Amino acid sequence: MTTAQILVTLGSIVLAALLALLMIPVLVWLERRVCGLIQDRPGPNRTNVFGFRLGGVVQSFADVVKLVTKEEYIPGHIRYGRWIFLLAPMITFASALLAFMVIPFADTVQVDGAALRIQGLPVSYGILWYLAIGSVGILGMVFGGWLSHNKYSLLGALRAAAQMISYELALGLGVISMILTYDTIDFNAMVQWQSGTFWGIIPAWGLFIQPFAAVIITVALFVETNRAPFSVAEGESEIVAGFFTEYTAMKFAMYFMGEYVAMNTAGAVIVTMFLGGYQLPWIGTGTLLEHFRPVAGVLLLLVPAVMALFILWMRRNNRVRPTLSTDGGRGRETRILTGVLIGTTLLIEAVLLWLLLEPAGSIGASVAVPLLQIVIFVVKLMLVNLFFILIRWTLPRFRYDQVQVLGWRYLLPAALANLFVTSILVAGVGS
Amino acid sequence: MNDTAKSTRITTVPRYGDQTADKFYLPAIYAGIKVTLGHFVRNFRDITAMETLEYPEEQPTDITPRYRGLHRLTHREDGSIRCVACFMCATACPAGCINIVATERTDGIDEKMPEIFAIDTLECVFCGMCVEACPCDAIRMDTGIFSVTGQAREDFVLDRDRLLSHTGAFETEQTRNKEASHD
Numbered sequence: 001m002t003t004a005q006i007l008v009t010l011g012s013i014v015l016a017a018l019l020a021l022l023m024i025p026v027l028v029w030l031e032r033r034v035c036g037l038i039q040d041r042p043g044p045n046r047t048n049v050f051g052f053r054l055g056g057v058v059q060s061f062a063d064v065v066k067l068v069t070k071e072e073y074i075p076g077h078i079r080y081g082r083w084i085f086l087l088a089p090m091i092t093f094a095s096a097l098l099a100f101m102v103i104p105f106a107d108t109v110q111v112d113g114a115a116l117r118i119q120g121l122p123v124s125y126g127i128l129w130y131l132a133i134g135s136v137g138i139l140g141m142v143f144g145g146w147l148s149h150n151k152y153s154l155l156g157a158l159r160a161a162a163q164m165i166s167y168e169l170a171l172g173l174g175v176i177s178m179i180l181t182y183d184t185i186d187f188n189a190m191v192q193w194q195s196g197t198f199w200g201i202i203p204a205w206g207l208f209i210q211p212f213a214a215v216i217i218t219v220a221l222f223v224e225t226n227r228a229p230f231s232v233a234e235g236e237s238e239i240v241a242g243f244f245t246e247y248t249a250m251k252f253a254m255y256f257m258g259e260y261v262a263m264n265t266a267g268a269v270i271v272t273m274f275l276g277g278y279q280l281p282w283i284g285t286g287t288l289l290e291h292f293r294p295v296a297g298v299l300l301l302l303v304p305a306v307m308a309l310f311i312l313w314m315r316r317n318n319r320v321r322p323t324l325s326t327d328g329g330r331g332r333e334t335r336i337l338t339g340v341l342i343g344t345t346l347l348i349e350a351v352l353l354w355l356l357l358e359p360a361g362s363i364g365a366s367v368a369v370p371l372l373q374i375v376i377f378v379v380k381l382m383l384v385n386l387f388f389i390l391i392r393w394t395l396p397r398f399r400y401d402q403v404q405v406l407g408w409r410y411l412l413p414a415a416l417a418n419l420f421v422t423s424i425l426v427a428g429v430g431s
Numbered sequence: 432m433n434d435t436a437k438s439t440r441i442t443t444v445p446r447y448g449d450q451t452a453d454k455f456y457l458p459a460i461y462a463g464i465k466v467t468l469g470h471f472v473r474n475f476r477d478i479t480a481m482e483t484l485e486y487p488e489e490q491p492t493d494i495t496p497r498y499r500g501l502h503r504l505t506h507r508e509d510g511s512i513r514c515v516a517c518f519m520c521a522t523a524c525p526a527g528c529i530n531i532v533a534t535e536r537t538d539g540i541d542e543k544m545p546e547i548f549a550i551d552t553l554e555c556v557f558c559g560m561c562v563e564a565c566p567c568d569a570i571r572m573d574t575g576i577f578s579v580t581g582q583a584r585e586d587f588v589l590d591r592d593r594l595l596s597h598t599g600a601f602e603t604e605q606t607r608n609k610e611a612s613h614d
Contacts, residue, residue: 034471037470037471037474037475037478038467038470038471038474039470040470040474040481040482040483041481041483042478042481042483042485215457313476316476316477317475317477317478317479319479320479320485320488321479321485321489322479323489324485324488324489325488326488390464390467390468390471391460391464393467394460394463394464394466394467395460395463410454
């Protein structure tokens, strides 16, 4: 391998790890902040480091410090299988993290004659990996619930496992219909498939080709991530905290973070399978590479506009009501952040200008296109995560029997019917 | 059965959720998201328009005269304590948080007055029974103080002088009438 190839490979591994791990504090913050705004309250906005509160995201890091320095308490009644009790949260966390590694963040990059995948794990059987590794997470929950030697924990683990089984079928069948549609098990090939259009106007996203499969898989992924409205595995009024009742400090945090990584992974799968992955609608990778100059020109105008909007929003919202005597350093923070953002914008503008003016055929576009695609992917991923959070704070929880009824009586037949119709259509079009 | 159903005293509560549209959940989810997203977007655009107060910097302004805040002992016109240490409030108190030690009053205004009058606010349930029981209008809960802070348990036991130092936060009907009669 040449140096450039090694750099690109390492870069994509680091990017995958960062996108999964750094997203945890951001998602925890986003969840608390969005739920606050939905409920007409501000959410965490006090914690700060030297007056910098960054809209409250500092709170997540303070929470991490708290959880790390907390006492690790193992209940005395756990005599057997203590090592599995300790291992269980790690299984859940690691499986959620590993499942994320096969998501492509950008199209394959040609470096020194070799096509390199921008994935943490450059494999061509991404969806099988996701289904296999993603399902291992439930083992951590079952182990944790069982070895807690606590009836609530056992019930929680039981519920988690039961709902996982009932929805994995629908998820699997939905995924099979998507595999039939795309004729591939490779996530990257799926995204490339989605770069076309229908009748020249509608982007050929999975959402528009397979709306039923999109709904089925989205619901199944909600269950897979154990999030509301399917959060029956934990319930304060019935079974305390479910399978992690007996867990404290970092071991609890491991389950907690695992949930958010799983949500992030599920969001990435939805983006990749149904929302065109890293692609812009109507513009494929080839078009981007060939005509990068007009794209750079558009970006040259778009970036300052977006930044200006953001700065205006920040100046408007990073403050307190004028009746208050002190703003707790928010004014100073706004001024400094405005400077930083303007500096960043100028830097991006300079790079874009250079890309516009550079001679054709140089390396500029082939570096800029993957970066642009990564940005698009992250934006789409954040929007889907926002959707996950919005759903959680909108819907009441399903009762346990309702979850089972929905899974077996509605989703499973719907997934089967969808698969049936898809197969007929694919066979008809193919012959 | 049929007659009771027709009776005007029985209202039939409509049951929702049996329609085909409800079984699909999606229309209801859409309606719910419309509500939550509406709140989110409104607060996202202007966070200062939110109703929620930034307590403690912002204090509530909507405390009504009927709000039962911290207690106070009222004064007579000459400024002396109004309480006659009759123990009515302590008897009425369901929490048993009022501790009174009576003493003889020597200034000729009345016969008795409290030497000690202490309210343990950690025990108090703020029911207002003491105020209702008082025959002399000597104890009131109209200070509008809703927050008691302290470093030790003893800080929460309000003694006579502290109770006397509290002032009423509202213009009551009686004070208004009194001022009107003075004029």
